[in-house]
Amino acid sequence: xxxxxxxxxxxxxxxxxxxxxxxxxxxxxxxxxxxxxxxxxxxxxxxxxxxxxxxxxxxxxxxxxxxxxxxxxxxxxxxxxxxxxxxxxxxxxxxxxxxxxxxxxxx
Amino acid sequence: xxxxxxxxxxxxxxxxxxxxxxxxxxxxxxxxxxxxxxxxxxxxxxxxxxxxxxxxxxxxxxxxxxxxxxxxxxxxxxxxxxxxxxxxxxxxxxxxxxxxxxxxxxxxxxxxxxxxxxxx
Numbered sequence: 001x002x003x004x005x006x007x008x009x010x011x012x013x014x015x016x017x018x019x020x021x022x023x024x025x026x027x028x029x030x031x032x033x034x035x036x037x038x039x040x041x042x043x044x045x046x047x048x049x050x051x052x053x054x055x056x057x058x059x060x061x062x063x064x065x066x067x068x069x070x071x072x073x074x075x076x077x078x079x080x081x082x083x084x085x086x087x088x089x090x091x092x093x094x095x096x097x098x099x100x101x102x103x104x105x106x107x
Numbered sequence: 108x109x110x111x112x113x114x115x116x117x118x119x120x121x122x123x124x125x126x127x128x129x130x131x132x133x134x135x136x137x138x139x140x141x142x143x144x145x146x147x148x149x150x151x152x153x154x155x156x157x158x159x160x161x162x163x164x165x166x167x168x169x170x171x172x173x174x175x176x177x178x179x180x181x182x183x184x185x186x187x188x189x190x191x192x193x194x195x196x197x198x199x200x201x202x203x204x205x206x207x208x209x210x211x212x213x214x215x216x217x218x219x220x221x222x223x224x225x226x227x
Contacts, residue, residue, distance in 0.1 A: 001168070032211070032212060034212070034213040034214075036152075036214075043202055043218065043219055043220055044144075044152065044204075044214075044217055045217070046214060049211065049215075050211065050213070087152055089152075089212075089213070089214075091211060091213055092212075094157075094166050095156075095168035095170070096142075096154045098151055098153070099151070100151045101151045
């Protein structure tokens with residue numbers, strides 16, 4: 001299985017801040033990397049697919065980049081609804097494994 | 108509107124069997140694979156496997172092969188996740204989700220989740 005490692009595991013930030021979460025794969029993913037957000041008690045929601053493509057309806061303050069093994073999710077000007085847990089997922093090779101998650105909390 | 112509606116919460120004893128469901132609507136059900144994802148209490152997401160509802164082809168994570176069974180009934184647009192003998196360690200929230208494309212692999216719509224509690 002491809003191992004996915006996110007950093008940091010948790011992050012504190014304030015409304016209006018810009019944050020970045022990184023995801024590293026144990027092998028090259030050819031850009032098959034996706035990002036999800038999960039709020040407490042809710043199902044995950046797709047934010048980004050194919051490393052940098054914004055899912056329909058996701059605010060443009062969310063962006064992502066990367067290639068090969070290293071990827072980054074960036075959220076500029078944090079809003080209250082952005083405080084949640086974020087997961088990366090590789091879809092290059094079955095099983096399509098997830099990172100361990102990054103919990104974004106309000107400072 | 109695309110929707111995946113899962114069956115309700117279950118409380119079972121170790122050794123019991125269980126089958127939970129996920130019903131799709133608002134799209135052509137047989138055109139999209141469905142995935143099952145596990146989330147143990149306070150933990151991350153684990154990919155169990157996927158099924159093609161049109162022909163019931165399945166692909167499992169090696170970690171879950173033989174532990175669960177995924178099936179589908181396309182006549183009622185429903186996918187299932189089944190255990191023959193539950194363990195306490197199966198206690199988790201289980202989500203179904205639609206694969207936008209089996210090659211791209213991202214999950215664009217999710218069910219609300221089914222909480223399975225296994226306790227003696």
